[in-house]
Amino acid sequence: MTPVITRSSELRRQVADWRAEGRRVALVPTMGNLHAGHLALVERAAGLAERVVVSVFVNPTQFDDPADFERYPRTLEADRERLAAAPCDLVFAPTPAGLYPFGQAAAVRIEVPGLSEGLCGAWRPGHFAGVATVVCRLLNVCQPDLAVFGEKDLQQLRVIERLVADLQMPVDIVGAPTVREADGLAMSSRNTYLSKDERQRAAGLYRTLCRLRDAIAAGEPDLKGLETTGKDWLAAEGFVPEYVEIRRWRDLGPPEGDDDLVVLAAARLGKARLIDNLRVRGKRKDER
Ligand code: PAF
Secondary structure: OOOEEOOHHHHHHHHHHHHHOOOOEEEEEEOOOOOHHHHHHHHHHHHHOOEEEEEEOOOHHHOOOHHHHHHOOOOHHHHHHHHHOOOOOEEEOOOHHHHOOOOOOOOOOOOOOOOOOOOHHHHOOOHHHHHHHHHHHHHHHHOOOEEEEEHHHHHHHHHHHHHHHHOOOOOEEEEEOOOEOOOOOEOOHHHHHOOHHHHHHHOHHHHHHHHHHHHHHOOOOOHHHHHHHHHHHHHHOOOEEEEEEEEEOOOOOOOOOOOEEEEEEEEEEOOEEEEEEEEEEOOHHHHO
């Protein structure tokens, strides 16, 4: 089984030893409950570094709903088993007190204004401050050469890129493509909240994004109208939509005049809150 370290000081020592031997070290931060999407992040990390650390920590500061935090699956032993077959050298599983030594209420917090607002930020107050705060801590404790995050959580990825750029942290942030089930549903730990019937309908989110992507790529100029239509399509498939938005891929800015876009959506299906996005690259400007 892959060794587990819980103490920050031990992790830092191990990473320093590896780096002194000239090895590149990658960190893959997770909240556990690992699935094939996480394993793809680990593979990506192993393609870029000689040593891979996977952190498993259900971070309390990023949950806007305490009930959501309580019920979030904690599956460390199963996660270790999954990682045993993956190119992972070490699991870092800190305790809350280990990562927040002065307690959560007194914790230094990191805010990333602008990028944290809107999209999921509008529906989950404080969420991205919690993510930025814990990722900053994980990067500080581990001191990897690079860290890998999934593009499914695109706003999170952009927030972390900005955090690292603004604080001039010496680490490369790498985005990895979304891994999907056979019917297109993006892999997510939250998919386990879906009933059998909901699971069958859940790929409607991906199908909606595909329809929107195709409409944009075909030159539809009314992007605001498409966002409204997208929400209607989701509602018709039994989702409770939160948002459907078309933004610029590189920085999630407004889409005007760009031809590298992304359609992002969040919607509830039963107890699950699902998010997904699809990049739209193409010749929009030429086609209009
Ligand atoms: O994407 C996640 O699983 C979490 O938000 C992260 C990046 C591990 C921070 O807790």
